[in-house]
Amino acid sequence: QKEVEQNSGPLSVPEGAIASLNCTYSDRGSQSFFWYRQYSGKSPELIMFIYSNGDKEDGRFTAQLNKASQYVSLLIRDSQPSDSATYLCAVNPRGYSGAGSYQLTFGKGTKLSVIP
Amino acid sequence: EPEVTQTPSHQVTQMGQEVILRCVPISNHLYFYWYRQILGQKVEFLVSFYNNEISEKSEIFDDQFSVERPDGSNFTLKIRSTKLEDSAMYFCASSATWGFLNTGELFFGEGSRLTVL
Numbered sequence: 236q237k238e239v240e241q242n243s244g245p246l247s248v249p250e251g252a253i254a255s256l257n258c259t260y261s262d263r264g265s266q267s268f269f270w271y272r273q274y275s276g277k278s279p280e281l282i283m284f285i286y287s288n289g290d291k292e293d294g295r296f297t298a299q300l301n302k303a304s305q306y307v308s309l310l311i312r313d314s315q316p317s318d319s320a321t322y323l324c325a326v327n328p329r330g331y332s333g334a335g336s337y338q339l340t341f342g343k344g345t346k347l348s349v350i351p
Numbered sequence: 352e353p354e355v356t357q358t359p360s361h362q363v364t365q366m367g368q369e370v371i372l373r374c375v376p377i378s379n380h381l382y383f384y385w386y387r388q389i390l391g392q393k394v395e396f397l398v399s400f401y402n403n404e405i406s407e408k409s410e411i412f413d414d415q416f417s418v419e420r421p422d423g424s425n426f427t428l429k430i431r432s433t434k435l436e437d438s439a440m441y442f443c444a445s446s447a448t449w450g451f452l453n454t455g456e457l458f459f460g461e462g463s464r465l466t467v468l
Contacts (some may be wrong), residue, residue, distance in 0.1 A: 278459040281395060285369055296370075323394065337446050337457045338382065338407050342393040 237262040239342035241324050247348045254311040256326030258346050261305070268300055270309045271311040272320045273344065279323055283309065314349045321346045353377045355460035357443050363466045364433055367450070372428045374443030382406065383426045384444040386417065389447045394442070400426065433467045438463050 238261040241289050242279040248254045256270075271279035285291045285307070297310040307326075311318055321344040327337055356375045364370050376383045379411040397404040408454055417429045430437055443460040 278461050280459070281456050284456070292401060325394075337382070337444075338396050338409075339386075339394075339457065340396070343393045 237265075237326075237340045238351075239324055239326055239340050241322075241342035241345045243343055244321075244346040246345055247350055248314050250314060250316060250349055251351050252262055252314050253297040254314045254318065254347055254349070256309040256311075256322050256324075256347065258307045258309075258342055259305055260307070260324075260326045260340075262326065262328065262340070263302075263305060264328055265305075265311075267327040268298070268307045268329070269339065270298060271323040271325060271341075272318075274320045279341075282322070294329050311347075314347075316349045316351050318346055318350045352457075355443055355445055355458050357441075357460035357463050358428035359450040359463055360461065361466070364466065366430050366435060366467055368372070370430045370433055370465060370467070371435075372378070372430075372441050372443075374426045374428075374460055375424050376426055376443065377447075377458055378424070380447050383418075383420070383448045384446070385428045386444060386459075387441045388442065388462075389436075389439045397441075398429075401408075415446045419467035431466075435467050438465055438467045 240259045269284045270282040272282050273279045283298045284301045291298045297311045299308045323344045324342040325339040327339050358368045383400045386394050388394045394462045396409050398408040398412045415431045419427050441460045444457045446457050
């Protein structure tokens with residue numbers, strides 16, 4: 236069974252600090268990886284996606300992927316109180332160039348609290 | 352900005368009743384989905400729909416569930432005889448998936464909360 240594991244938290248960081256969120260996955264065939272942010276009672280919102288090993292940066296966010304270790308992480312620099320939410324890691328067996336549906340397997344999420 | 356819209360936002364029903372949840376995906380998207388999230392649990396894939404037929408479905412999506420695209424815009428999820436354990440937030444989503452259009456983004460609607468009593 237495909238599993239995506241995340242520490243449930245809560246992870247508390249002071250405003251301006253770096254928040255580090257981690258995720259491991261069991262399906263070695265997974266090809267694409269996503270970080271979603273979910274505010275309480277709201278729908279998931281895509282933060283970043285990554286397909287290749289290494290780092291991918293977008294503003295204050297950096298996703299890191301290590302397929303050999305089956306590990307994905309998300310770093311949030313200069314954390315703001317508005318970043319307080321649950322962060323969901325999700326994986327998909329299909330890669331960037333593949334047509335097909337997004338049958339995503341989600342982790343349970345890590346709750347992040349940024350303290351002013 | 353285009354968005355996925357869902358109705359109703361909240362539905363309360365009695366166990367054994369039929370429920371239909373409705374969604375309007377983003378107009379130029381090709382794949383449509385239903386995911387659900389039981390309170391405090393993971394977001395779970397139910398079904399994907401492409402070219403007017405089911406593309407993939409999970410083991411959760413049993414004979415009690417069905418999906419339909421009755422016209423050019425709506426996408427529905429029907430639960431024939433609801434059970435207590437069907438209580439969850441149901442998210443509709445859509446994606447553009449052909450190679451060069453593949454932005455990697457699954458666009459979620461705001462969800463329909465189903466409460467089965």
